[in-house]
Amino acid sequence: MIQFCDVRKRFGDHVVLDGFTLDIPDGQTTVIIGASGAGKSVALKHIVGLLSPDFGHVIVDGRDVDEMDRVELMDMRSRIGYVFQSAALFDSLTVEENILMGLNRRGLDRATIEERVSWSLDMVELGVSADSMPSELSGGMQKRVGIARAIAVHPEYILYDEPTTGLDPVTAGVMNDLIAHIREEMGTASVVVTHDMRTAFAVADRIAMLHQGRVLQVGTVEEFRKTTDPIVRAFIEGRASGLDLSNIMTQQWQVPS
Amino acid sequence: MDHLLARGNPGLLDWVERVGSSARNAWRALADVPTWAPLVVGQMRRLGVDSIPIALFIALFTGIVLALLSATLFIGAVPPYFVGALVGKTIMMELGPVLTGMALAGRVGANIAAEIGTMRVTEQVDALETLAYDPLSFLVVPRVIAGTLMFPVVTSLAVAGGVVSGWIAAINLLDLTSPEFFKGLRMFYEGRDIWFGLVKSASFGTAITLAGCLMGLKATGGAEGVGSVTMKAVVLGAMSILVLDAFWALVLLK
Known part of the structure; x- marks a missing residue:
């Protein structure tokens, strides 16, 4: 289980997370929605210790991430698959070598590694592209390789950062089906960060809306469809009215690397 | 406390x-030896072997200029074989290591900073961390070790190239014979000349690669951020060479 407990994070003058509290149960897909710049990706990076909270705690399986030493942090990261918004493939390596990067750290024998590479590429239907370089692939294919790299290590959690951003509707639909299929096949707990409501409704067991640094509403897909909260409704329906636009516009900052 | x-x-x-x-x-x-050890040889080829042509190019012309310059200074004042002494001594102890270092501060320092900077801004460094790799072990250590080991090799070749070009220039463009040139070369030669240059070049290799790596890891934003850290890596590398050059002169020549 992953828990955010009153997490606060700011970059300079920009308060990004301000009392963010959320439980992510095992075996379910939790989708975090919110406007661009609302802090969804920042929240995700806290889970794997790429960012540390200014205040509050991020707990993974009962351990505070910020209090882990290097060995514990590496061990925790090895149990989590992270799918980046930009895919973040190593552009000097082939597709297969990208997937091997994670597997080579596991002390697995050669046969198991080969079987895992083959299995993960089959899962994302990219078996024929194993020898391709990332630059030879489309954006959608790169994201699928990113997913293959994440699932190859058989993680306990998979974190998806904007998995459908920048994709055409058909490819986005394929990606949604893939996320759902992986969940069914592996039974892994997933956290999906997105502002795409089609994705949220397609893959979520639970949805949490992040607004002004904290969770505005948590519920099932049905509860979100029926919500009467004006801000949530406006976001789901893609209407500007009902949203505090000035606040949203001031959230267009960039996370320091 | x-x-x-x-x-x-x-x-x-x-x-x-x-x-x-x-x-x-x-x-x-x-x-974390298992992470960086397999990567060192590849980096030695990229940072070292691939830098040999530019280092030789600079050294060859430096040798020619030194021979002509020393002839201008010495002929008529001291015996002509001093041309060999000046070319050999200067290239081995100073110009070989420093000019090679300066050239590699641009080629290697910029290459490393741009590569790692691009990896940083495209989240590839974050991806490494999520795959349980330490970016220092995976990106920094193999480059720094490769640079430290290969800069003396590249410098040695540059020194040899510079001396040879100086000799060829001396016998073809000046009224100097090969025995005269080599007499001068041997006359003031000390064993220290070689290792002094090699120790310096090893430290230059460490400084340049470290500057490139650390600047690259600091990159933020996009292309502009990568460009900025690349420029800083080259400047920092070049400045480090001058500071280290003075440091080694103080420590080893006193």
């Missing part, structure tokens, strides 16, 4: 903490 430090100078405690943390991280990365 912490309180005393903090009361005296709040920034001091912070600085001490950062230095301690950096030292701990560096030690941890060096100890």
